Amino acid sequence: MRVRRTTGPLRRGWWAALAVAAALVAASPLTGSSATPPSPGPAPVPPVAVTADDRRVLDRAEQLLTRECMNRAGFQLWLGPPKRTDEPRVFPYVVDDVEWARAHGFGTDLIEAANARRLADPNQRYFAALPRDRRAAALVALNGARPEGLEARLPSGGVIRHSAEGCTAQAWHRLYGNLAAWYRSSKVVAQLASLRERRVLADPAWTAALRPWSQCLRQRGYPVDTPGQLREHVADRGRAAEVAAAVAEARCAEGGLAATARALDARHGADLAAAHRQDVATRDRLERAALSRARAVVAASEDR
Template identity: 30%
Template sequence: MLPLALTGLLALSACQFAGDDDPAGDAHRLNSMQAFPLHAYYPDPDSDDAKVIGKAEWVLGKKCMVGLGFPGFATLDTRTVEATYPVRRGYPASSSMPGDDSPYGVDDPDRAADHGYHNREQDDSSQPMEWPVDQYVALTGRYETGDSRRAHGHPIPEGGCLGEAGRKIYGPPPKARKVNGVRVSGSYTTAAELWSKAARQARKDPAWKKADRAWSDCMREKGFHYSEPDKALYDSAWYGTAGSPSGKEKKTAAADAQCKLDTDYITDVHAVETRFQKAAIGKHKKELGELRAAVKQAVETSRTIIDKASRDARPTEAS
């Protein structure tokens, strides 16, 4: 993703020379996961490689589910689920929680005035499917109090059928680590850990703290009192208001977005976090190179799995 970031900066420079400076557009571009150096070590869910791996995981996963006593999975059309991860039936929709998929929160005052902090884009083409509890647990190996660790008398593999599929595709996962207090295990653990550490370091940097103060001063002038954007985003008053954010939430979010633009908040903090990420990449070239090699091999393994499943599904010609 570094070449893309460079391309974006060159394009911005060209616009400035043309007299078409667009701070809002620049902030929006930088306020995305793709704008960070470490994103190059994460899978792009829209890439062909990620789709191949996702399909292979479900090909193996549904075979595992049949083995656990769920015969209906034999006819599961994996095309409807291969780009998603299962959701436990009865859980609140993610839209009930404030936030979106951007690193720095709201950056469009008009959109924030309409949606408040409930700003997630809905893409019906890749909405995760809800599964009954017994199937969800067997697929994911994620348990809650009272959940059985067996399905129809069979032990559920670690990480469920999809976890087992991942191990067959990627090989044994690296040792699990805690990232932001959450136990993480998988091929992208190294990148996730480095990203989390860079973010923590960036927030302690004087330049980041200066950006927080400028944003907070701007908000105070508009009548809102928060020390940093996350304090506004995660105000408990916004929880449980999916689909109907209050007028106060909308006004706060709109002011938040406008202050980010007025103070160049996103540009400033992105520069700080990018600096720490680049330093992390420089120190961990070997591990990150191994990660890329593992993903490349996983893609090849996935193609083999899919090809075999396709051959097995063909009707045998009559002799």
């Protein structure tokens, strides 16, 4: 995907038309002298976010639809493995699971495994082996000729864009229907996690909770003030040193830092979700509606 950041008005699409229609309805006069406003109905129920399993179905269906489109265009595409649950960044603030620390340290083994999977990706090898003109044509077929037609103004500033053409966009359209609304809302919501983490790390309560945690680490032989410093402290000392440091980090986090991190993460996450409630609701509604289509796509592929 080719991405450009720029400035400019955000396209509102059918939301603007909906707002106009609502205004016209509200302005319509009541007929008859005894007319009274209708009683309000029940409050709308917000869409339920899809589960991790649901998201794997959506991801699989997107891959299948993209492959089908690329095959029609004369190119090959291999399906990737299902999304894993052991992603390296399980602990954005501090490792707080002693058993996980004993197994993975700070997660460098998971990062190395993920990098190995990327290097073994047959799609990377296939695209690299194509002649230059065919490679360019394949990329256009996949992502469109130019990143135009879809855009999202990110909460951190700037605009991210993607082509509304190409096999990737076609797969999104078949799944989510309102392509512009889904692209915009999904990109906005995707950035909320990194914004939430930044807010937690800048919160005075986090800074205060670091002090007893740091003292605990110093008593164990690690003269550090933050989890980041601890990782740097053992970066070149081998696997055993990494695991020992991670276990110490998790043990000391039990003294209050882990609980503080969870509380701050929940609070800042709720604040950001409330500030961007329209995008969260739109993303959840479109993804929930796409699930039946995604399951049908996956089931059809299994029947072949």
